[in-house]
Each structure stands twice: as structure tokens, then as C-alpha cells.
Amino acid sequence: MEGLKVSKANLVVYIHPSKSRQVSNAVLRELSSMLFAYNEIFDGIVLAYDVNSFDKCARILPGIYPYFGVKLKVNMLLFSPKPDMLLEGKVVKLTHESIHVVVLGFASAVITEKDIRKEFVYRTKHGQDVYASKSHKRHVIKVGTMIRFSVKSFDEEILHIYGSLVPDNTGSIHWLDKNLEVVSLSDRSTKKRENEGQPLMSEKDAIDGEPSSFDTVQKLKHSKKQKVRQES
Known part of the structure; x- marks a missing residue:
């Protein structure tokens, strides 16, 4: 932390x-x-x-x-918490408007509704109030959950922290430690597939009249065939 x-x-x-x-x-x-x-x-x-x-x-x-x-x-x-630092704490209270956390057993922190990313939805599940992720059904925040959150500000007089769950690397520590790397690899794999599916010749190349990589390969093959015929 x-x-x-x-x-x-x-x-x-x-x-x-x-x-x-x-x-x-x-x-x-x-x-x-x-x-x-x-x-x-x-x-x-x-x-x-x-x-x-x-x-x-x-x-x-x-x-x-x-x-x-x-x-x-x-x-x-x-x-010494500073803005944008990542802290960890235990959830002690949940409401529709906020999440209340205790950090290191003595400092209190609050995360208000405007600082909770839209991925999380407040609902009652099995008789218990939770913030559940719409993207990952196992990513749930409830009373007793250890969470990682970002610091917005710190009141030194009353030792009170104002936090945020907007960054993607915040939320339930248990879920993040197990799945954050998997999600990151999945995103990179998706981007790779998207890049592989791009056309060999872009619209700009077509307009400018520049040869695509496909055209270049075909010309090389055609040139080699002519050379073989001349030698024979």
C-alpha cells in the first residue's frame, strides 16, 4: 500500500x-x-x-x-496519504450514496456516489447490500470487503480520507489480485486481433496511389517468374 x-x-x-x-x-x-x-x-x-x-x-x-x-x-x-495514491481498507458501511472504509484500523475514509465508477451498481443481493460490477459478476463490494481505492484528499485534523473508485485498478483487492492481469491480457489479445483484421491497403493508400504490401508481394512474385522464363 x-x-x-x-x-x-x-x-x-x-x-x-x-x-x-x-x-x-x-x-x-x-x-x-x-x-x-x-x-x-x-x-x-x-x-x-x-x-x-x-x-x-x-x-x-x-x-x-x-x-x-x-x-x-x-x-x-x-x-502520509497524498492525492492519487492507492490505499487499502476494510468496508464497514454501504449506502446508496457512499462506501465507508477504515484504513489501517484507525483512519476513516468515504467514497461518495459521484466517485464510484459507473461499472458498479448498488443492489441488495441475498439480503445484503452490495456494489456489484456490471462487467464482472464476481467483482462485488460489500461490508467486510478489503478494497483498494485512490486518494482524492486528506483532512489532517480529523484524519479523514476522501477516496475514489473511478480508476480501473481500484475495487475489491481479492478480485483485482486474481483477475486484473487476466483482464489486461484479454484486452491486449483483443487489440491484436483487431490489428490483424485490418485491410492490407488503407483508404489513404488507395487515394494517394501508393502500392499496398499485398501489391508489392504480387509484383515480386511476377518478377521472379519472368526471370525464370528468361533463364530457361
């Missing part, structure tokens, strides 16, 4: 003097407070972190409360 990246960061965590005997716990507590929230510095949502090292020689900051700063080297896993 796109939108995930690992960022290496050099940080300074400020610790209250009362925590000076438990520096490691205090540092981890500060880092944990950053989880599952959008961070402007990293331009993404912090999902996880891994502390590589921290400087034991902390620098004391002057002030009423003399906090001290601990330098860290941290690897951070970030989630």
Missing part, C-alpha cells in the same frame, strides 16, 4: 527534572504521545517508532523549571 514510509529523525525530548531517575521511561512516554496523530514536522501520522540511541549527556535548559533535553535518533513509520 502506498502512503507508508520510514523516516529517520534526530530529536530532542525535553524531560521534567522529576523524571531524571527514569529518563528512558519518560522519553518513551513522550514519543508515545505522538502516535496516531498528524505531525506537521514529519508531514504524516506517526504509526510506530524505534529508538536507535539517545545521548546520556542531557543538556539542562535554564528557566523556572529547568527541563533537560535528551537527544535521540529514531526511526519512525509514517502514514
Whole structure:
């Protein structure tokens, strides 16, 4: 899935003097407070972190409360969805106007009716609401389906994603992984058959008086026959 990246960061965590005997716990507590929230510095949502090292020689900051700063080297896993990226999520609700999805278990996404390609039709099947494809009867989206969709925009404050199912490479992940390559090969085969069925001489050639490949072959054959007769 796109939108995930690992960022290496050099940080300074400020610790209250009362925590000076438990520096490691205090540092981890500060880092944990950053989880599952959008961070402007990293331009993404912090999902996880891994502390590589921290400087034991902390620098004391002057002030009423003399906090001290601990330098860290941290690897951070970030989630930063951008327009046109492909994300994956689980469908949790379907209506005639929209599909509601949860991404990575915490971020919500919505795909409205105008952003669902015309191939999908909302209907009730076996007592369950679904979006079913008119082109491929086994391509069905329902509650519980894992889908792949394109990002239109992302609201950083409420961690809400606006998505789209317009691109052909979006829809049920299970169906796409099994059939997308087959459909692509079928399309290429159809185009090949169409190209093979084209006339040997185009209308433009006929108008311009240019010989077609068929005419050229016939002339070559006729020339060879004459040469054989002359030699004999």
C-alpha cells in the first residue's frame, strides 16, 4: 500500500527534572504521545517508532523549571496519504450514496456516489447490500470487503480520507489480485486481433496511389517468374 514510509529523525525530548531517575521511561512516554496523530514536522501520522540511541549527556535548559533535553535518533513509520495514491481498507458501511472504509484500523475514509465508477451498481443481493460490477459478476463490494481505492484528499485534523473508485485498478483487492492481469491480457489479445483484421491497403493508400504490401508481394512474385522464363 502506498502512503507508508520510514523516516529517520534526530530529536530532542525535553524531560521534567522529576523524571531524571527514569529518563528512558519518560522519553518513551513522550514519543508515545505522538502516535496516531498528524505531525506537521514529519508531514504524516506517526504509526510506530524505534529508538536507535539517545545521548546520556542531557543538556539542562535554564528557566523556572529547568527541563533537560535528551537527544535521540529514531526511526519512525509514517502514514502520509497524498492525492492519487492507492490505499487499502476494510468496508464497514454501504449506502446508496457512499462506501465507508477504515484504513489501517484507525483512519476513516468515504467514497461518495459521484466517485464510484459507473461499472458498479448498488443492489441488495441475498439480503445484503452490495456494489456489484456490471462487467464482472464476481467483482462485488460489500461490508467486510478489503478494497483498494485512490486518494482524492486528506483532512489532517480529523484524519479523514476522501477516496475514489473511478480508476480501473481500484475495487475489491481479492478480485483485482486474481483477475486484473487476466483482464489486461484479454484486452491486449483483443487489440491484436483487431490489428490483424485490418485491410492490407488503407483508404489513404488507395487515394494517394501508393502500392499496398499485398501489391508489392504480387509484383515480386511476377518478377521472379519472368526471370525464370528468361533463364530457361
